[in-house]
Amino acid sequence: MKKTFFIATLGLGLIKIVVVATLGLSLLPAACTNKGNVITTPVPARAAGQTDVLQLAVDPIPTVRVAFIGLGMRGPGAVERITHIDGVEVVALCDVLPKNTAKANKILTNKGLPAAQEFNGDADVWRKVTALPNVDLIYIATDWASHAKIGVQAMKDGKHVAIEVPAAMTLDEIWALINTSEQTRKHCMQLENCVYDFFELTTLNMVQQGLLGEIIHGEGAYIHGLQPYWDEYWNDWRMTFNKAHRGDVYPTHGLGPVCQAMNIHRGDKLNYLVSVDTRAVGNPAFLKEKRGEEVTDFKNGDHTTTIIRTQKGNSILIEHDVTSPRPYNRMYQLTGTKGFANKYPISGYALDKGEIDPALTANHENLTAHSFVPADVKAALMKQYTHPIAKDIEEKAKQVGGHGGMDFIMDYRLIYCLQKGLPLDMDVYDLAEWCSLIPLTEISLNNNSAPVEIPDFTRGGWDKVQGLQFAQ
Numbered sequence: 001m002k003k004t005f006f007i008a009t010l011g012l013g014l015i016k017i018v019v020v021a022t023l024g025l026s027l028l029p030a031a032c033t034n035k036g037n038v039i040t041t042p043v044p045a046r047a048a049g050q051t052d053v054l055q056l057a058v059d060p061i062p063t064v065r066v067a068f069i070g071l072g073m074r075g076p077g078a079v080e081r082i083t084h085i086d087g088v089e090v091v092a093l094c095d096v097l098p099k100n101t102a103k104a105n106k107i108l109t110n111k112g113l114p115a116a117q118e119f120n121g122d123a124d125v126w127r128k129v130t131a132l133p134n135v136d137l138i139y140i141a142t143d144w145a146s147h148a149k150i151g152v153q154a155m156k157d158g159k160h161v162a163i164e165v166p167a168a169m170t171l172d173e174i175w176a177l178i179n180t181s182e183q184t185r186k187h188c189m190q191l192e193n194c195v196y197d198f199f200e201l202t203t204l205n206m207v208q209q210g211l212l213g214e215i216i217h218g219e220g221a222y223i224h225g226l227q228p229y230w231d232e233y234w235n236d237w238r239m240t241f242n243k244a245h246r247g248d249v250y251p252t253h254g255l256g257p258v259c260q261a262m263n264i265h266r267g268d269k270l271n272y273l274v275s276v277d278t279r280a281v282g283n284p285a286f287l288k289e290k291r292g293e294e295v296t297d298f299k300n301g302d303h304t305t306t307i308i309r310t311q312k313g314n315s316i317l318i319e320h321d322v323t324s325p326r327p328y329n330r331m332y333q334l335t336g337t338k339g340f341a342n343k344y345p346i347s348g349y350a351l352d353k354g355e356i357d358p359a360l361t362a363n364h365e366n367l368t369a370h371s372f373v374p375a376d377v378k379a380a381l382m383k384q385y386t387h388p389i390a391k392d393i394e395e396k397a398k399q400v401g402g403h404g405g406m407d408f409i410m411d412y413r414l415i416y417c418l419q420k421g422l423p424l425d426m427d428v429y430d431l432a433e434w435c436s437l438i439p440l441t442e443i444s445l446n447n448n449s450a451p452v453e454i455p456d457f458t459r460g461g462w463d464k465v466q467g468l469q470f471a472q
């Protein structure tokens with residue numbers, strides 16, 4: 001089959017895609033096509049009778065019975081946090097390793113709670129857990145390779161699922177989670193905690209109140225040197241994936257909060273992306289120095305940069321770097337027509353004069369967007385615009401903790417919405433959009449940074465809901 005091969009050239013500030021040759025050899029994965037210089041991937045048709053799960057609400061579950069699968073570095077913290085929420089029972093704990101389920105059970109029994117049933121042994125032991133009759137929610141914190149298959153089976157077994165980031169690594173996995181959620185009418189939420197950090201939540205509220213005007217550009221990142229952790233992951237799963245894949249393999253922390261501020265699939269949608277990476281230096285050097293391992297074809301570049309354009313004509317820039325010697329950075333930057341928000345490395349707001357309560361600016365006559373508002377104005381703004389969902393639980397969240405409290409707000413909101421029978425804050429299409437960068441950036445990079453279409457995972461429903469709302 002004849003396939004097309006691209007070269008991206010930079011000229012006069014414009015990216016021009018030039019079709020240079022039509023070759024028998026292709027860099028496109030099977031089933032991808034090229035439409036107007038944008039690579040597209042197949043969108044499976046819905047089965048007869050299958051409908052979307054936008055705003056999915058199910059019967060209230062006053063006491064949520066939870067089973068945890070995956071209790072390595074991340075999972076036990078979730079077990080601990082959930083014990084601070086009323087109306088929750090932890091009924092099962094599952095991990096390949098018996099020592100991990102035993103350790104997690106201690107968290108329960110040390111608090112005087114009943115021990116949960118433990119499941120361990122081989123890598124398929126989780127199947128017994130998804131099949132349990134006395135479970136409402138399966139909370140998955142295993143390695144990336146097993147997230148989607150456990151999630152799909154759990155929904156088929158009649159459970160709601162919450163899956164750690166990234167919940168899916170391939171387009172097939174993403175579509176399987178969507179189709180299963182649509183067919184079973186079960187919730188499938190990705191546990192993206194960064195949307196609940198205090199600065200992000202407050203800024204989202206400012207955006208929703210119109211303080212920043214219309215958001216036209218957003219930036220997000222995962223810049224976090226993982227050297228202290230590489231040797232701690234079970235079976236070396238994280239390095240193994242990075243060795244084998246180019247692309248932004250961990251995009252959801254950066255992309256999630258920006259998509260929420262831009263109302264993605266709630267009035268706008270992600271249309272296409274272009275990705276560029278650097279060569280791989282840091283991780284191969286780590287492997288050589290720490291493990292004596294010589295890897296000459298390490299796939300994941302040190303730094304990957306991705307740009308997305310939306311249907312409404314907004315842009316998003318997302319970066320990934322887990323090896324360079326840089327301070328932790330998720331960026332979180334929003335450019336609006338009336339103001340600007342930036343979290344890392346300096347957290348602050350810049351606003352057009354006159355756009356904020358005059359009482360706040362009374363002593364700052366020269367307030368302009370040329371610089372961040374002074375610290376006292378920022379503090380007053382953050383107080384005034386505290387997000388309604390954070391108001392009552394902010395203090396408790398800070399005490400319980402989990403990345404400063406955002407993890408607790410995430411768990412609290414998940415349980416709150418299940419108990420009240422409300423739509424969850426994040427649906428399976430958020431999961432799909434945010435995870436889709438993993439396979440789609442890899443396609444772009446393997447085709448000389450060609451633009452790649454981001455599928456409409458709602459299959460036509462992206463503007464049915466107008467504006468993101470957290471149900472109360």
Ligand SMILES: NC(=O)c1ccc[n+]([C@@H]2O[C@H](COP(=O)([O-])OP(=O)(O)OC[C@H]3O[C@@H](n4cnc5c(N)ncnc54)[C@H](O)[C@@H]3O)[C@@H](O)[C@H]2O)c1
Pocket residue numbers: 069070071072073074075094095096097100122123124125126141142143144146164165166191192193232233234235
């Ligand atoms: N949201 C966040 O801030 C955040 C932070 C850290 C990790 N994570 C995510 O959490 C997940 C887990 O990361 P981690 O750091 O805990 O990794 P880890 O390697 O420490 O833990 C994974 C655990 O899963 C278990 N496991 C693997 N396959 C299993 C299977 N088939 N059945 C049962 N148990 C199985 C392993 O024994 C291990 O204990 C990853 O998806 C990671 O990206 C998210």
